[in-house]
Amino acid sequence: MSPRKYFAEFLGTAFLLIGVVGSGIMADTLSDGNVALALLANAIATGCMLYAIITTLGPVSGAHFNPAVTLAFALRGEHAWSAVPPYMLCQIAGGIIGVWASHFMFDLPILQSSTTMHRTGAHQWFSEIIATLGLLFVIFGGIRHKPDAVPPLVGLYITGAYWYTSSTSFANPAVTIxxxxTDTFAGINPAHILMFIAMQIIAVFIGHIVLNWLFTHQE
Known part of the structure; x- marks a missing residue:
């Protein structure tokens, strides 16, 4: 694959995390302790960023920005398996760089580790299955019925899923890592990352079965 595709995945995921973490820092700073208001601002900013990066980088790399999405496309035979590891590495590296860039913009220590303690438990693990399955639902449903609508579909879905999932819809292993x-509003304790990712991958395999059947081209 062209290096341009890998760089697009790196850059897009970096901007995604800038949207997630940067808006979280700003929202937490300006909301005066109102967590609901901070989450609303964080969700809107993330949805807007997703719309922007998918629209602009989709024609370059497919705009995955998410190892779960890359895996889902590979399972469908629509992404080369040889390109899966480099795509995922670029997404993870881009995400971490995006977090560090956000810290630098807001004059925070660049190297941090989250101490957030409330992102764990069976209810949140199940929430990540729902969040990731829903994301794949709007992607593949959009591709099947209205491809031009995929960027707003993803942006709107994630904006809403921040609110209607108990985990606030990470739905992305690179984002989770x-x-x-970051030990800011958007952080997740490193001890809780593995189970979130496991649930996201489970959702990919559920989606591969269910969504392929649901959106089959047969009438």
Whole structure:
């Protein structure tokens, strides 16, 4: 694959995490302790960033920005398996760089580790299955029925899923890993990352079965 595709995945995921973490820092700073208001601002900013990066980088790399999405496309035979590891590495590296860039912009210590303690438990693990399955649902449903609508579909879905999932819809292993590197509003304790990722991968395999059947081209 072209290096341009890998760089697009790196850059897009970096901007995604800048959107997630940077808006989280700003929202937490300005909300005066109102967590609901901070989450609303964080969700809107993340959804807007997703719309922007998917629209602009989709024609370059497919705009995955998410190892779970890359795996889902590979299982469908729509992404070369040889390109899966480099895509995932670029996404993870881009996410971490995006977190560090956010820290630098807001004059915070660049190297951090999250101490957030409330992102664990069976209810949140199940929430990540729902969050990731829903993301794949709007991606593949959009591709099947209205490809031009995929960027707003993803942006709107994640904006809403921040609110209607108990985990606030990470739905992305690269995002999950990167958010372990920030002790800010968007952080996740590194000890909780593995189970979140496991649930996201489970959702990919559920989606491979269910969504392929649901959105089959047969009438």
């Amino acid at each position: 990167a958010r372990g590197f």
